[in-house]
Amino acid sequence: MFLKLLNFIRGYVVVAVSGFSAERFINLAARRSIYLWDAVRDEGRLRISCSIKGFKLLRYCSKKSGCKLRIVHKAGLPFILFRYKKRRFLMLGFAAFIGLAIYLTSFIWLVTVDGNERLETKALLDKLAEMGVSSGNHKSGLVLRDIERALMAAFPEIVWVNLDIKGTRARLSVVEGIVPPRPVETGQPCDIVAAKDGIITSMATELGRPMFQPGDVVKAGDVLVSGEVVVGSDEYGFTSYFVRASSVVLARRYYEYNFEVPLAYVIKSFTGNVKRNYGIILFDRQLFLENSKSPYLNYDIVSSENRLHFGEDYPLPAVWFENNYREFIPITVRRSLEEAKIMSRTIVNARILRELPVDTEITDMEFYYVVDKDVLYVSAVVTAVENIGVQVGLGRPGPAMNNEQ
Helix, strand or coil, rough: HHHHHHEEEEEEEEEEEEECCCHHHHHHHCCCCCCEEEEEEEEEEEEEEEEEEHHHHHHHHHHHCCEEEEEEECCCCCHHHHCCCCCCCHHHHHHHHHHHHHHCCCCCCEEEEEEECCCCHHHHHHHHCCCCCCCCCCCCCCHHHHHHEEEEEHHCCCHHHHHHHCCCCEEEEEEEECCCCCCCCCCCCEEEECCCCEEEEEEEEEEECCCCCCCEEECCEEEEEECEEEEEEEECCCEEEECCEEEEEEEEEEEEEEEEECCCCEEEEEEEEEEEEEEEEECEEEEECCCCCCCCCCCCEEEEEEEECCCCCCEEEEEEEEEEEEEEEEEEEEEEEEEEHHHHHHHHHHHHHCCCCCCEEEEEEEEEEEECCCEEEEEEEEEEEEEEEEECCCCCCCCCCCCCC
């Protein structure tokens, strides 16, 4: 795209080459480093495109090869300027347009992010905007390496980052690493503290002094296994030493999910009727070419956008958009009570997979249903066994406010 724009600015001609030595003509042009493009056969003749300077050099090649040259078409900015040289206001307007286009290329008009999976794109874009990399900001004065270092400091998940600005596009590429939970420093004495409420089902303690037994009810923040081990007493009191407590504490927990499943719902039957509306977004301002509302009572809107640009690296602050209003007929459909119950179980299983740790063991699930009009009210109680112990350095607060035993 950029090469086409460059050829247009310089001007070029389309030439028809006729004769029996067209191949020799091409070889001679290649030896003289004459750039040719778009070479095609047309009714026994060879059609090629070349620059204005290159066309002058082709005369030597035509004489040597015995081929004849004929200009088929002249294109590009020099020929347009020559054609309209007497229309001064048009030329001034065209010159102003070119100047404005060149001035706009000194700004950033599009910022894209790729490579992020866990990090939100909006968070990265907001951080870039704080450092001056956003749509409408000037490119001058930006130190890309400093911005990259600031991003890595702000997001520990990032292990590699590259910020590249080409034309009017800023492209941020990141590689995320696996950030392990912050462990207690190696060798530092610590307690095992409850991260959640629960009823202890088992304790497998390797080091440390257990403070609870299976069957005890604990709250988040309780010290489950103390890193202070008492070995005896003397005339001055108890003798103890400190260790790095290590234990797997499994506890039974209950999760309750309350939600509704409608017995009657609406599906959309599309009629095929579509009303289109077009417009353009200039500097974040939306302008409709035809600001008409949908003529349908029930409709869906499907929107598409296409940013205007000069090549991939020169997007402009203009976006062409199209809104399609698709008419549909609402149809009420009823599901049976048994189908609603099956759906409720699917919803609970999806929430368990999404919200609970992967090593959680589900031991029981109980469902309670109440039907009122066209709604099934669901209350599900899930019994789970999971590891609730976390290591906390001695002298540091636990994960919760309540530290009472």
